Amino acid sequence: MQKVGIDAGGSLLKIAFQERGVMHYKKYPISELESAISWLKAAAPNIMAALTGGKAHILQERFFPSGTIIPEFQATCEGVRLFLLEEGRKTPDPYIIVNVGTGTSWHLVDGEKYERILGSGMGGGTFMGLGMLLTNESDFYRLSELAVTGQKENLDLRVKDIYESDAPPINGDLTAANFAKGLSVKHSPSDRMAAVTNMVAETIMLLTLQAAAIHKVKEIVFIGSSLIGNPSLTKTLETYMKMLGLQSTFLKNGEYCGAVGALLSI
Missing domain, CATH: 3.30.420.40 (ATPase, nucleotide binding domain)
Incomplete structure (x- = not known):
């Protein structure tokens, strides 16, 4: 059997x-x-x-x-x-699992106990759906390749774009408004995918930050099919976790x- x-x-x-x-x-x-x-x-x-x-x-x-x-x-x-x-990783305790699939789910694990604490419709389905609408490409890996070579700042309005010569009160590279330059700046399909990826990553990052603060957790484990073969999304999430002082693990076969x-x- x-x-x-x-x-x-x-x-x-x-x-x-x-x-x-x-x-x-x-x-x-x-x-x-x-x-x-x-x-x-x-x-x-x-x-x-x-x-x-x-x-x-x-x-x-x-x-x-x-x-x-x-x-x-x-x-x-x-x-x-x-x-x-x-x-061979030391199992953190407690920790939060972020499962980036079609949508995204958050699970709190504390010893033998676990519970789902949050969910969002932002995930791989968003990446694919918006990607197809904005580039006419329907292949996941092709969309991932486009995101790697694109410049999100050609579409996203950043904090430092608003403050210009003044010192911004927060990190100037953070997004003030997603896709806000869409009608005023020339952009390519790669730029659009980079902006889509950033929007998905930032939303996941913000919700992860809130969940980690509420439950007093520093260890985050990322899994899910939307991260596999998607280096831009993975790298962006990794960067945001470091920025926030959270420890992140991306499991090899997490999907x-x-x-x-x-x-x-x-």
């Missing part, structure tokens, strides 16, 4: 399974759900599945009637705990935390 953990989210289907003691990972666009499950059942006819994510009930009804559904937040936190140990956490329950 092959044990498999499956995280069916808003955009991606993520699969985790062990073979000869080695953990393997697969992911597919959620639009390819049928072919992904067909491949899985062909590769391992006798499957014991643990399911999590927003579409877990659909998977259970259509493909795995005997599959177990694990609460998404439980699976995510258990997966993070395992990955921290595997990467599979839900699938791994589900697998651990079997």
Whole structure:
């Protein structure tokens, strides 16, 4: 009997399974759900599945009637705990998990206790949706490449743009208004993607700062599929965390935390 953990989210289907003691990972666009499950059942006819994510009930009804559904937040936190140990990192206590998927969720972990404390519609779905509208590009990795080479200041009004020759009361490179130069300054598709990335990162940063202050936490663990292959978003978040005096960890296989956490329950 092959044990498999499956995280069916808003955009991606993520699969985790062990073979000869080695953990393997697969992911597919959620639009390819049928072919992904067909491949899985062909590769391992006798499957014991643990399911999590927003579409877990659909998977259970259509493909795995005997599959177990694990609460998404439980699976995510258990997966993070395992990955921290595997990467040889000292497990901070307490800490906040920031899961940047289609949207973004915040989880507070304190010892064996964990709870979801915050959520936002700003995330990878915003990056993709606005990116497609502003550049006519629909490929995630192409949008990520554009963001790396763009100049957000060609669209974003910064604090130092407002104060000009005067010394600003806060960091002058912070954004005063997103996309405020859109009608007055020439900009490229790369600049637009850089500005989109910055808007997503700043929103996540501000909400993380508030959550960390309320719960008196200094350690932040970032996970989620929207960070994988997206160096501009990851670097911007890392920069903001340093600016705020928060310790940040970006897990290598963080997008599979839900699938791994589900697998651990079997």
